[in-house]
Amino acid sequence: MVRLEHEVLQSVLKPARYTGGEWNAVIKDHAAVDCTWALALPDVYEVGMSNLGLAILYEVLNRREDIAAERVYAPWTDMEEEMRKRKMPLFSLETKTEISAFDFVGFSLQYEMIYTNVLNMLDLAGIPLFAKDRGEAMPFVVGGGPCVYNVEPIADFFDFFIVGEGEEAIVEVSDAFMAWKREGRPGGRKGFLQRLLDVPGIYVPSFYEPEYDEEGNYRALRPLVEAAKPVIYKRVIRDMDDAISVEHPVVPYMDIVHNRIMLELFRGCSRGCRFCQAGICYRPARERTEENLRKMARGLVDATGYDEMSLTSLSSADYSCLGRLVDDLMADFRDEKVSFSLPSLRIDSFSIDLAHKMQQVRKSGLTFAPEAGTQRLRDVINKGVTEENLMKACGAAFRQGWKQVKLYFMMGLPTETDEDVIGIAELAKKVVDLYTEIKGKRGCKVTISVACFVPKPYTPFQWFGQLPIEEFQRRQQLLKEHITDRAITFNYHDA
Ligand code: SF4
Structure with missing residues (x-):
């Protein structure tokens, strides 16, 4: 366990980025579980804490008694300097455990500009950058998120990737790991990675060879073993009402980018803007029912104390019963002064009427x-x-x-x-x-x-x-x- 000295905290700009202990953070005894995940977002705490995808995985994993999931974000440069000076390894927020002691380190890859942060975090954790250099005692380094659809440029740094929506796949990976561990880890790291070839949506780069043409353009991926599928299909949660939602989001002690409840109305987007990767990769559009959303909203307010809720989706104004949902939510929370917002508006008068209604509490x-x-x-x-x-x-x-x-x-x-x-x-x-x-x-x-x-x-x-x-x-x-x-x-x- 890493000791977080008072002196270190006093020398950095925002100590709350590193102290953990937030409301709804889950702390488990690692000796009492069979599988541990460090869920990483390679950006600062304020950005990482605002990511809904990672919050979903945190909750999905921690609902299992035999799994512990903790969070880690990229330290700001002031903290990094202190850590390097003191030879302090990268640690998790919940139990201050060294990241290299986890079974898995899962990076959420949101955009290409943070790739260098991934390498910096691995370096701070003392984990070899290249997957081929990692020994048996090292964690498996996993990638997920939107960048995984085009992951070849960074494939050598990862043991495997989860392609598409990860909440079911991450549990299947954990179960495969625990079975492999119980059986005495047959075949070592490679043995476990081989088992993952049976899990849909998993890409293990070491079982493939990329092919390039004479000009160095990437052409194809050639499987090196029979079990490696030539095409890896993304994972998709079919029924959003069956999908696990975040019920107990971690509430930060400091201001973060999205410091409010995120109520996920639907996934995907039915429009087809030609520049938009999310609109294409998260197809098809899948809505949660209104009843379910009202129940979720009530649970989230009770579990966090927030008085601000964002109705989050790729294009929230396209939710089919948005007008009615907003009316109902406003009625449900009338006496609690909860305000609601949409991250973006459709350019039409309906959206303006809606925004007018929603901003009765606050106007921006x-x-x-x-x-x-x-x-x-x-x-x-x-x-x-x-x-x-x-x-x-x-x-x-x-x-x-x-x-x-x-x-x-x-x-x-x-x-x-x-x-x-x-x-x-x-x-x-x-x-x-x-x-x-x-x-x-x-x-x-x-x-x-x-x-x-x-x-x-x-x-x-x-x-x-x-x-x-x-x-x-x-x-x-x-x-x-x-x-x-x-x-x-x-x-x-x-x-
Ligand atoms: S998410 Fe927004 S930008 Fe992307 S396709 Fe949908 S409407 Fe267009």
């Missing part, structure tokens, strides 16, 4: 995602939104009393021209003018947030390259020059 700005500045480009990306939709939605919002609108766009989408870039500025200006027209005075604020487009695997845009940095910078500058109204704020990422 509205967020829409037209994604592109011209109709031509919105058609290219299959974003079924017109300028008329946006103007109608913003008009409805202004009439209901909103003054702030945030618009999300992407830059560098395939076929984008300067005209499309300037279109973003023009669209924002039209929204500002609409407010003035409706209210007869100025006074609204429009924030446009423009992300640099990253082509994602498994989307129709996967073979389009990303724009060079200089071209992103040129287009950002071009857009900046065309924003002339002070009511518009332009936010963009470092290219």
